Amino acid sequence: MFSANDFIPAPYSQNVEQGNFQWSAPSNIALVKYWGKKDNQIPANPSVSFTLNNCKTITKLAFAKKEKQDIFSFDLFFEGKPKEDFKPKIQKFLERIEIYLPFLKDYHFTIDTENTFPHSSGIASSASGMAALAMNLMSLEKELNPEMTEEYFYQKASFLARLGSGSACRSVKGEVVVWGNQANINDSSDLYGVEFPYTIHENFKNYQDTILLVDKGEKQVSSTVGHDLMHDHPFAERRFAQAHENLDKLISIFESGNLEEFIKVVESEALTLHAMMMTSMPYFILMKPNTLQIINAIWKFRNDTKVPICFTLDAGANVHILYPENVSETVLQFIQQELVDFCQNGQYLCDSLGIGAMQL
Missing domain, CATH: 3.30.70.890 (GHMP kinase, C-terminal domain)
Incomplete structure (x- = not known):
């Protein structure tokens, strides 16, 4: 199990000037609901969800090194058009995760995002959107630190996604995902989602x-x-x-x-x-x-x-x-x-x- 301090990186071994990544991340539907939270997006109770397949956010992240490294710098597009009203939420997210991704002020980011489900359909897109953004940022960190393990990559992505939207941590990996400390579930954590670790009957396959x-x-x-x-x-x-x-x-x-x-x-x-x-x-x-x-x-x-x-x-x-x-x-x-x-x-x-x- 990882602690929050495990996600604060040592100095990076590589230098990356520019590039881009693209990830999709799905929405999820909770079976046991999370309602109520403590500081830093910690859930007041554990939850478990089904990961969805078709309802997802697709996000492309382009990045380029910049000279002044004193502020977060990004442009945000939703379905090809500037999305100014969502920028404060991204700004707050970057502020929350800067300690875990210290390179964030080194780059100018262009975030281009779209959903596969209709806009304003009443489906929570914050979970899929924040998960997709977290995956892209982790891909950049993996370029800076190629020795990173796959387990660390996914757990940190879930940890970061949670700081953008709590339920987003359940949209990173797995069909059935648990978030929150639960005595009878191995490695469950308030800090990130984990794949449900026990047997799942055929009745629930492709539910x-x-x-x-x-x-x-x-x-x-x-x-x-x-x-x-x-x-x-x-x-x-x-x-x-x-x-x-x-x-x-x-x-x-x-x-x-x-x-x-x-x-x-x-x-x-x-x-x-x-x-x-x-x-x-x-x-x-x-x-x-x-x-x-x-x-x-x-x-x-x-x-x-x-x-x-x-x-x-x-x-x-x-x-x-x-x-x-x-x-x-x-x-x-x-x-x-x-x-x-x-x-x-x-x-x-x-x-x-x-x-x-x-x-x-």
């Missing part, structure tokens, strides 16, 4: 996630504000304990392939996340009427057909429908016949388990 786009508008409460409201939340401590309990349950569920128990944990986690929002002070509701319509339709369909589908939610109105690959045809037919009317402009995205970031 499907169809994302119903209920509301593509901007959330009225940001995730950052929501996390902060857990500090004085009356139910916070019990919630944090529940997350540990549910993660323990998933260890045996993943091994046995018990879809019935999987559904109970995943849906309970989704509803608990939103219960925390509804019982904070100030309180807020991110679900929409159509979110509830979809949930009720899923429950009825599952009850009537015994098809093992379930829902989960992020901090928003959209619904992720999770199901095994072998029932895909039946589930997609159900979505098209009964759920598509609840989606904004009839939009939904089909995704499945992925493996993490990839260099392009």
Whole structure:
């Protein structure tokens, strides 16, 4: 296991004047939710997520040495156009990680990024975006320090991504990723995500996630504000304990392939996340009427057909429908016949388990 100090590098052995890299990094969907954090993006409870395959950010990083090395210098483009309103978030990220990447002020960076999913689709792009940027910066560090091991490369990338967006650390490597200290999970850490280290049953291979786009508008409460409201939340401590309990349950569920128990944990986690929002002070509701319509339709369909589908939610109105690959045809037919009317402009995205970031 690495500590934060392990990620502060010794002087580099190589000199690199200019170049570019390109990485893609996926979004992820948490099964056990992270809600509430301490200083420096440390989670108040552990989480585990499925890595997605199709919903991803592709980021190209070009860099060139500059003479004045007193400030961070970068241009940011989103889908080919300057993206000034996102620059403060990148600036803050660079300030946070400078101690771990001391070369950052030596270069002028051009960051060119795009998503494979529709912009403002209500899918969290901060996780995929920060993971993709972290991978590119680590590629530059590896040029400066070619002796770096692969394990160190990926763990430090996850560590850096976390400092940009907490859940981004789960988008670096692995199909099922754990973030946060959990007694029964080897090498789990609050500092970065790790691949789930135990047996995963065939039932979960190539698991499907169809994302119903209920509301593509901007959330009225940001995730950052929501996390902060857990500090004085009356139910916070019990919630944090529940997350540990549910993660323990998933260890045996993943091994046995018990879809019935999987559904109970995943849906309970989704509803608990939103219960925390509804019982904070100030309180807020991110679900929409159509979110509830979809949930009720899923429950009825599952009850009537015994098809093992379930829902989960992020901090928003959209619904992720999770199901095994072998029932895909039946589930997609159900979505098209009964759920598509609840989606904004009839939009939904089909995704499945992925493996993490990839260099392009």
